[in-house]
Amino acid sequence: MQVVQTSEKKEISGNLYQISDIFAKARQAQKTWASFSFAKRRACIEKMSDYIVAHPDELVDILVRETGKTRVDALADEVFSCAFACKWYGEQAGQILKPRNLKTSISLMFHKKSRIYRLPLGVVGIISPWNYPLSIPFGEVIMGLMAGNAILLKGPDETPQTIAAIESIVKAGNVPSGLFTIVKGPGADVADAFFKHRIDKIFFTGSVEVGKELMRKASATLTPLSLELGGKDPMIVMEDADLERASNGAAWGGYQNAGQTCAGVERVYVHEKIYEPFLKLLTAKTKALRHGHFSDPDVDIGAITTPRQFAKIKEHVNEALAKGAQIVAQSQAKNVSEGNFFPATLITSVDHSMTIMREETFGPILCVMKFKTEEEAIRLANDSHYALTSSIWTKDLSRGKRIAQKIEAGVTTINDHILTHALAETPWGGWKDSGLGRTHGQAGLEEMTHCKVVNWDTLQTKRNFYWYPFDQATYDGLKAAMRFSFPKNAADYIKQGKKLAPFAIRKMFSSWKT
Secondary structure, three states: OOEEEOOOOOOOOOOHHHHHHHHHHHHHHHHHHHOOOHHHHHHHHHHHHHHHHHOHHHHHHHHHHHHOOOHHHHHHHHHHHHHHHHHHHHHHHHHHHOOEEEOOOOHHHOOEEEEEEEEEOOEEEEEOOOOOOOHHHHHHHHHHHHOOOEEEEEOOOOOHHHHHHHHHHHHHOOOOOOOEEEEEOOHHHHHHHHHHOOOOEEEEEOOHHHHHHHHHHHOOOOOOEEEEOOOOEEEEEOOOOOHHHHHHHHHHHHHHHHHOOOOOEEEEEEEOOOHHHHHHHHHHHHHHOEEEOOOOOOOOEOOOOOHHHHHHHHHHHHHHHHOOOEEEEEOEEEOOOOOOOOOOEEEEOOOOOOHHHOOOOOOOEEEEEEEOOHHHHHHHHHOOOEEOEEEEEOOOHHHHHHHHOOOOOOEEEEOOOOHHHHOOOOOEOOEEOOEEOOEOHHHHHHHOEEEEEEEEEOOOOOOOOOOOOOOHHHHHHHHHHHHHHOOOOHHHHHHHHHHHHHHHHHHHHOOOOO
């Protein structure tokens, strides 16, 4: 493995003009890696898992220093899920990606057999964000490796030590040299290098704007993309919900990781019958939360990672207040007087004309609205150009599942939120401006492969019955074949079979006399 700096030629550690060598080494290493059995790949992944389990404090220390998130957030949402990703993909990839036989759909083609193979893509590029700089790219790295690919990782500039930590984890797996490479430099330059050298696929997590730009550039080479572009997640609280759990879930879903979660709750729709008691509970819980520096183990919410994001959150809140929104509760600062610490903020009197209800705020902000009917709740939830995840809170699971089918989102959880990102078996991704493609689970593993079909004939025939030469007998024989396959009754079946059999035998087993 190596670190490549792509910004300027004068960089000592290597740069963009070396990218051809990086691709050459990756493609060579990938051929070796693809020849490994799933069991052998799994053994390497297990060593990575062992490293994670042995170094949680070290990894947490790096994460909190670079992102400002709390130690609990870093451990639970990043380090913990990485270890379990190794376990699930290591155990399941071989079963999911093994060759599969297909049942023949046309009875007349009983002698034709087909098998699907899942072949590695080759060299896969991963471009990852700063909000979960360890768990988001690492899960995709493991998927790509178990599928037999080489990986080029472009991590966020804001968290270089975390990306270096991923290098240490992968190195612990003793994978072939060149199979995994960190590429550093401006994101646009790295992406251009990926396209120029015909990378086999790019997995990108980030903004809608950048995702669309990648699609534009990818069109020139038809480079496949998987895009996860954020969300504006709705939470629907029905009149029969457990208010204690729902208010706890809202606080967790909205304020966790200082709200810097693409699948975090940003819009809360509450049935009018329970609006006041729900709001009372959520107000009390919001005020009880403490935001502060990660060095204090007794804080609930850490810092906003970048000044730019802090300014965006403030802008969204100020615009909403100017349009009539009201702040009803905020968390309390603990041992901080300056820095990018935005309090957990509960806002009411909002509507869909406000930016804070339409665009991704990506901060510890919860906006709450009333609804009267189930239909209205569904309409409000779907009134967004994002469709990543969502949640429904009700004691009636049948009702929750029924409503879930009507919510436009890649994931809908009932009486919970966010957690499926940590469940390696569940596909992850969304609709609309939330992106395209899927990572995680079987769907994610399959997106790391080419679907290859191999078909063969179990009969030694001269030709198929629909091959040349064409004549009236061929036309009549094909009609008989279709009617034999879809008979009106038993008599028709026998009648068409008598027409089909001599035609098919003659056509398939006799030589073509020119």
